[in-house]
Amino acid sequence: KAGVTQTPRYLIKTRGQQVTLSCSPISGHRSVSWYQQTPGQGLQFLFEYFSETQRNKGNFPGRFSGRQFSNSRSEMNVSTLELGDSALYLCASSWHPTSPSVYEQFFGPGTRLTVL
Amino acid sequence: TQLLEQSPQFLSIQEGENLTVYCNSSSVFSSLQWYRQEPGEGPVLLVTVVTGGEVKKLKRLTFQFGDARKDSSLHITAAQPGDTGLYLCAGADSGGGADGLTFGKGTHLIIQP
Numbered sequence: 401k402a403g404v405t406q407t408p409r410y411l412i413k414t415r416g417q418q419v420t421l422s423c424s425p426i427s428g429h430r431s432v433s434w435y436q437q438t439p440g441q442g443l444q445f446l447f448e449y450f451s452e453t454q455r456n457k458g459n460f461p462g463r464f465s466g467r468q469f470s471n472s473r474s475e476m477n478v479s480t481l482e483l484g485d486s487a488l489y490l491c492a493s494s495w496h497p498t499s500p501s502v503y504e505q506f507f508g509p510g511t512r513l514t515v516l
Numbered sequence: 517t518q519l520l521e522q523s524p525q526f527l528s529i530q531e532g533e534n535l536t537v538y539c540n541s542s543s544v545f546s547s548l549q550w551y552r553q554e555p556g557e558g559p560v561l562l563v564t565v566v567t568g569g570e571v572k573k574l575k576r577l578t579f580q581f582g583d584a585r586k587d588s589s590l591h592i593t594a595a596q597p598g599d600t601g602l603y604l605c606a607g608a609d610s611g612g613g614a615d616g617l618t619f620g621k622g623t624h625l626i627i628q629p
Contacts (some may be wrong), residue, residue: 425593433614442621443559443604448614456615490558490613503608503617504549507558 403425404493412514418479419424421511425472425493431455432474433505434466437488446489449474450496478513486515519543520607522620530628534596537603537623540587545607545618548581548588553602554623595627 405424413419425432433447437441446459449468466476472493494504522539539548547566552561563572565581565588576599576607578591592599602622609616 406552407615431614445615445617447527453520458615492558494614503613504561504564505524505614506561509556509558512556 404491404506406489406491406508406511408511409509410512410514412516414516415481415483417481418477419436420475420477420493421489421513423474423476423491423493423508425474425491426506427490428492429495429506430472431494431505432468432472432494433492433494434474434476435490435492436460437510438486443490453475455481483515483516486513487495488512520605520618520620521559522603522623524623525621526624528628529595531596534591534593535595535625536587536589536591538587539605539607539627540563540605541587541618543607543609543618544585544626545609546585547605548585548606549605549617550579550588550590550607551606552599553604559602559604595625597627598628599629600625611617 407422431450433448435443437443447457447466448455454470463479468474474499488510490507490510494505520581521540549564550562553559568585570581570585576593580589602621602624606617606619
């Protein structure tokens with residue numbers, strides 16, 4: 401079974417530009433979540449999508465947005481890039497977004513975004 | 517806001533030694549997960565513990581969930597260079613979903629041959 405794939409793996413942009421990252425979940429998984437990972441803040445939750453609907457959003461500015469398609473693939477977009485947006489952006493998929501006491505998700509390799 | 521504190525932040529030991537890393541919080545979690553992340557890759561789920569006091573073993577790795585479900589530990593016996601990586605704990609609240617997950621900042625572990 402193929403894992404979560406993310407494209408591109410590496411990206412270099414300049415301040416003010418925008419960027420779109422793509423994530424393909426594990427086949428059959430309908431929930432896709434996005435995280436930002438930096439050395440200082442660790443893993444921070446951006447948003448989660450299930451069945452093309454955003455379930456919840458973390459504490460990030462509106463420059464960060466996302467969407468999910470009918471095949472469960474997801475994209476996230478960051479507009480007006482800032483230096484502080486340099487990070488590893490991780491996508492994770494799960495079969496279902498809710499569970500009584502357990503939520504297990506599977507991560508992709510990430511997209512390393514560098515903003516110059 | 518729930519917080520998970522991991523300690524130590526960095527650990528470098530020789531091959532064959534034992535080690536324990538900790539994940540502590542003042543909040544109660546419905547479950548807790550441990551991940552290992554290698555450079556250039558995403559985190560890989562190692563284990564999920566659900567019941568207070570639960571102990572799970574994965575070869576040389578032993579995971580324990582505190583009785584009060586506020587803390588957890590990971591013990592590695594006879595560490596090997598292949599154990600090198602960033603170890604992350606993540607606590608889930610009862611709400612479920614990714615927004616209910618709180619991640620610690622991780623323990624960077626280096627096992628020297």
